[in-house]
Amino acid sequence: MSLSDVVLAAHGVGVRFGGFTALQDASVAFRRGAITGVVGPNGAGKSTLFNILSGRVRPTSGAVLYKGEDITRLPGHARARRGLTRTFQISRELGGLTVLENLLLATPGHPGEGLVGGLFGGRAARAAEEQARVDARGLLERVGLWRLADASASALSGGQKKLLELCRALMLRPEMILLDEPAAGVNPVLIGEVADFIRVLQSEGVSFGIVEHNMDLIAALCDPIYVLAEGRVLLEGSFEAISANEAVIEAYLGGVH
């Protein structure tokens, strides 16, 4: 893999929480235009890796590079502004707001604040808010949620909340999105829709990293796939390669006993 093919990379990252090593010397590379999977048993360090890549957790060692730039010390919102966004395992919709308002509040500069009496004024702010509304409507139409634009976000199903979460990340027009368990709590039909939408976004040039326990989704979408176990990267490969690997099978069975 040449350096210019890599959009996001972790080089030897590690993090300790008190005396506990959650991640050790982990190196991963997310190829531009690819959907890269990250799998592993519970507690392997997958979310911790995403937290480091997205700026929520500062690694105790190693570095994070985005488009060749060292962003290890850059806060999450600054990474998002550069085009690196994420979603969370537990959807983080604002239940007191409508579906549409949730998207408007996800944009840089929060033009949606105008809706709730913020101090944004002037022509530029109004133009930004208008653009955000156009973007939000376009996204909600694409994922079939436009008819629910004025409904409370708390009324959405688990799967719809995941779609809303993905749309919130997309409001920032990202180049790279990290998805933490996009299929968790989502019914099988909607998982198919989420997968289709991810594929369309990929065809439009967005790169993805996906942490997921649903192996059907990983097999359908991801190449390559990194396997983590006990805070380390065990190996990287195609779905066929990792599922036939003895060390991977052992790592998963070890978690079951």
Ligand SMILES: Nc1ncnc2c1ncn2[C@@H]1O[C@H](COP(=O)(O)OP(=O)(O)OP(=O)(O)O)[C@@H](O)[C@H]1O
């Ligand atoms: N802030 C924290 N403080 C202390 N320990 C933590 C913290 N965050 C994560 N850990 C621990 O680090 C280990 C890795 O957690 P992490 O959530 O990254 O695993 P995971 O692979 O995402 O697991 P799962 O598949 O269950 O979500 C776990 O043992 C977890 O308890």
